[in-house]
Amino acid sequence: MHTIAVLALDQVIPFDLATPIEAFGRTRLPDGRPGYTVRVCARRPEVDAGTFTIKAHRDLEGLKGADTVIVPGTSAPLAPLDPAVRDALRAAAADGTRIASICAGAFPLAATGLLDGLRATTHWLAADLLAATYPRVRVDPDVLYVDNGQILTSAGAAAGLDLCLHMVRRDYGSAVAADAARLSVMPLEREGGQAQFIVHDHAPTPQGSAFEPLLAWLQENLDRELTLADIAARAGVSTRTLMRRFREQTGTTPLQWLHRARIRQAQHLLETTAHPVERIAGQVGFGSPTAFRDRFKRTTGVSPQAYRRTFS
Numbered sequence: 659m660h661t662i663a664v665l666a667l668d669q670v671i672p673f674d675l676a677t678p679i680e681a682f683g684r685t686r687l688p689d690g691r692p693g694y695t696v697r698v699c700a701r702r703p704e705v706d707a708g709t710f711t712i713k714a715h716r717d718l719e720g721l722k723g724a725d726t727v728i729v730p731g732t733s734a735p736l737a738p739l740d741p742a743v744r745d746a747l748r749a750a751a752a753d754g755t756r757i758a759s760i761c762a763g764a765f766p767l768a769a770t771g772l773l774d775g776l777r778a779t780t781h782w783l784a785a786d787l788l789a790a791t792y793p794r795v796r797v798d799p800d801v802l803y804v805d806n807g808q809i810l811t812s813a814g815a816a817a818g819l820d821l822c823l824h825m826v827r828r829d830y831g832s833a834v835a836a837d838a839a840r841l842s843v844m845p846l847e848r849e850g851g852q853a854q855f856i857v858h859d860h861a862p863t864p865q866g867s868a869f870e871p872l873l874a875w876l877q878e879n880l881d882r883e884l885t886l887a888d889i890a891a892r893a894g895v896s897t898r899t900l901m902r903r904f905r906e907q908t909g910t911t912p913l914q915w916l917h918r919a920r921i922r923q924a925q926h927l928l929e930t931t932a933h934p935v936e937r938i939a940g941q942v943g944f945g946s947p948t949a950f951r952d953r954f955k956r957t958t959g960v961s962p963q964a965y966r967r968t969f970s
Contacts, residue, residue, distance in 0.1 A: 659695050660829055663724035666700040666714050667732050667743065667766060670707050674730035674760045674818055681822035685830075685838045693830055697724075701740055708733060718746040726825065727755055731762030731814070735784060736791065739769040747772065751808065758810040758825065760818035767811070768792040776806050781814030800959055869893070869907050873915075880920050881943045886912060920944070921957045928966040935962045 662682045666675055678696070685693040699721055700714035721727055727750050747770045751757055759767040764780040765788060767773055774794040779785070785799035798804060803812040803821040805828075812821035819842060827835035872893050876884070889912045890900040904912050920942040927938045939950035954962050 659691075660693060660726065661724045662694050662696045662726050662728060663716075663721045664696065664698050664728045664730065665721065665743070665747075666698055666705045666707075666712060666730070667740075668701075668706045669732040669734045669737065670705060670712075671731045671733060671761065672707050672709075673815060674763065675707070675712075677760060677818040678728040678730070678822050681819055681838065681842060682826070684841050685826055685834065687830065687834060693826070693834060701743055718742060721746050721750050721755075722753075724750070724755055727757045729757065729759040729763035729767050730818075731760055731764075731781075732766070733762075735762040735765035735787070739766050744770050754808070756808055756810070756825075758812070758821060760812050760821065761814040764788055764795075764811045765791070767809075768795050772809055773811070776809060777804050778806075778809075778811040779804050779813050780811065783814075869904060873908075876912075876916055877919060879943075880916075880923055881941055883943060883945060884916060889916075916943075917953060918957070921954060924950070924954060924962065925958070925965065928962055938962070 662678060664675060664678050675698075679698070682694040683692075683696045687693050697716050697720050698712075698714045699716040699718060701718060703713055703717075705712045705714055727747065729747070743766070747757065747767070751770075751772050757767065757772065759778075759780075761781050762784055764773065764778055765784075768778070768788065768791070773792065775796070777796045777798055778788075779798050779801050780788050782799045785797050788795065789797040801813065802817040803810060803824060805824065810821060810825070812818045823835050823839050823842070826838050872889070875892060876889070882888075886897050886900070890897040893900055895903070900912060904910075904915070908915055910918075924938055924942045927933055927941060928935075931938075933941070935951070936947045939947045942950070944950035944953065951962060954965070958965060960968075
């Protein structure tokens with residue numbers, strides 16, 4: 659039987675801790691036998707889980723001999739990693755143990771050096787922080803999980819369940835994984851990545867900025883086919899000056915800002931109306947439904963129809 663060791667660090671996020679316990683604990687093989695034995699391990703017997711305290715039945719010795727170690731996220735991802743925990747995870751990796759993180763669990767995993775040079779993910783809100791804190795890690799904020807073979811990482815919340823089901827499929831095949839997914843009331847495969855869940859806000863513009871009226875005008879005219887020359891004329895400057903000043907104040911280019919605003923408005927219309935995709939394409943200023951679909955999928959990772967099924 660495959661042994662799963664779930665590592666409970668102080669300030670562990672209860673949802674992240676419970677996800678692998680439930681997903682693997684409920685997995686059954688075709689003959690009814692359990693597919694996994696699950697144990698919770700911690701540095702000390704009692705673990706601070708924020709609103710309550712949990713008791714772990716195993717100490718760090720429980721990581722030894724496990725086939726898989728899961729590192730759930732914590733609410734203090736930048737807290738220094740206990741040297742004993744770091745050494746235990748490195749020793750497990752050296753023994754060939756599969757190690758996976760859920761959500762912000764990528765931070766303590768990265769602190770061990772085990773993610774250096776690897777592609778990894780975490781919750782999209784923490785992706786920039788992970789990349790800045792651990793520059794040797796190739797952070798991909800758009801995916802639900804990353805499988806590097808021995809080392810795996812997942813995005814936030816429900817993406818941890820996506821990763822667990824992926825590992826069940828790796829261990830026992832699609833039939834067992836599909837059964838585990840049904841028990842979790844979860845599709846075995848979800849369309850797209852976490853890019854579809856990211857709120858694409860605009861870069862902040864200082865109040866009273868010279869471009870504040872221009873941005874308001876752009877927002878009000880998303881349905882128009884605007885060129886860079888049109889925007890520069892509205893701002894009363896040359897296109898070259900527009901590009902320079904716009905980037906200084908918003909961190910992006912005028913057309914990139916416009917595309918992002920159009921996609922955000924399209925997301926709102928897909929969530930709140932029953933308008934056909936063709937109509938929405940026109941409402942947000944795309945010359946054709948095909949161009950709209952292409953741009954929408956490049957930005958969010960899913961088609962407009964798939965986005966609507968998820969969020970309407």
